[in-house]
Amino acid sequence: MPYHEFECSKVIPERREHAVIKGKGEDLTSCLPKGYLNTIPGTISERGCAYCGAKHVIGTPMKDVIHISHGPVGCTYDTWQTKRYISDNDNFQLKYTFATDVKEKHIVFGAEKLLKQNIIEAFKAFPGTKRMTIYQTCATALIGDDANAIAEEVMEELPDVDIFVCNSPGFGGPSQSGGHHKINIAWINQKVGTLEPEITSDYVINYVGEYNIQGDQEVMLDFFKRMGIQVLSTFTGNGSYDDLRGMHRAHLNVLECARSAEYICDELRDRYGIPRLDIDGFGFKALGDSLRKIGLFFGIEDRAEKIIAEETAKWQPQLDWYKERLKGKRICLWPGGSKLWHWAHAIQEEMGVKVVSVYTKFGHQGDMEKGVSRCGEGALAIDDPNELEGLEALEMLKPHCIFTGKRPGEMAKKVNVPYLNAHAYHNGPWKGFEGWVRFARDIYNAIYSPIHELSLIDISKDEIQSDHSFLTRRMLSDKELPEEIKASTELSEYTGNYDVIAGLRNKTYPEFPRTSANMPKDAA
């Protein structure tokens, strides 16, 4: 077993099985770190809690809902919507966050009255919003407040409102992933099937596991609309509460982010017979194959091929411009969960970089299986690392860039490793063909920013060169490139706009006549 022991964790022998280095000929029967176990008592972890997973990750990208935390205000602050999951209804869910502000006296005497008062106040303050999600927290779960009963009371008093209760207190699982599970199952138990949606197309999907980071969902929605596909709901980025109540009427569940949302997808398959198709919106090949697969399922593959041809012709030369300049750069791919496998192979193939390490803070072993499979030999895979292990890994691997969250990102900057925000992005969206070029552009900008030339100098004592002026990123990146690449007129830097989302919202789409004969021709 190729376990990797960190020097800094030698005093915690249990940690030894949470990191592996993939060796020659290793496969998943010999090379897989432990994962998604209870955090080892006494060690430091960067994980979020189950409440955070339910509210911050899954619930709050729902756009037309008052999201209220029943607990101390600090819980809400810590899950304030910082992931930039924007919406097309003026970002209601980003502008406001609600909490019942539970204090010590409520812990002693109960906080149910406080909850009811807060719910009614919130609906009065925002009379245009008739939907609410209540998130239980550790404090109010421990004192036994019955949020469901209060929600029922309010719905009787205010018949035009609908409330969803999510019982996922922080202690409800080893990490935020426990909260993902709970909110998925709670939603399908409480809400799916309670509203009949209007069906407008022969081809109807739920888009599951998409959180609209910087507009990712709207980019993908554009492709689906161009194919004449009705997206009944998106679970949950830019998703509407009532649309998500009608998920049971889709013909196909298109799943992007196992395993934060595969539970609802699998339950929809089990309970309603809606099949699940796994897709990927990152990378030209993976995205193209995803559109083809959906096209094949509905018998409209020609529509997918048209989009792929148009987009590839436009964006491939720009992706290749960056690929030429990123070849061989070492990357640490340290997101919280799914992106380690979404990106691991695609960035190596299509951007020429080498992934030297993957990690996950809350991912299951299933996430690591995909990540380890998609990395090459020598890659270090770490489950639930602490800060010292992260630092030690960076010193060992010496990456040119790291894709991670804010906390490890700031740590990496201190050891002169530029970082890209893998959770909220830098200048996304990164999905879609154009988005993939924007991602490459952001990696390029991170690696070749001239700021790194100065960042390790101690200005109080180190010599600062004054015999040359400021270097540009192009001077750094093109230094060793062949002349024909530097002079190429075919390849070019990214030419898109800063805001690529606004234009999509008013776009008109072709109308396809409806037909009931949508079985694929190749099938018998």
Place this chain on the structure above:
Amino acid sequence: MAAKHKIKNLAERKYQKVYTSDPLATVSPETREKIGQLENYLMKHCLWQFNSRGWDRRKQNAGILGQTAQLLCDEEVNITSPLDKCYWVDAVMLNRAYRELFPWITEMPKEDVKALMRLLNARLDWTLIDGSLNLELTVVNY
């Protein structure tokens, strides 16, 4: 009201080991090389083999690889349910990729292709289910 849910086929979901060792252990180096190429492609490019539960993976592997074998042998695939249709979609994608990337597979006798795909299925079942180190595969529920 939302549907009340009962798991219909609990017995099928109980973990039953099929392989106790790597089914490639006794095959010839040539066959191993071929299986390695096919396996490597789907590990890098496909996601369907990684469903979170062992019982689900077993069904996926058999469904998709079974249909891929039929398509590689130019046989018609019988689609009777939406789930079959999903298997068929992934099988079509795999059939195309294998034919393009590994032209040797199109030159093999059909019975050999079927045998090779059965071996690939066995190898995946071993790597991803019976021999896997993933501790969550034996969970019955999603």
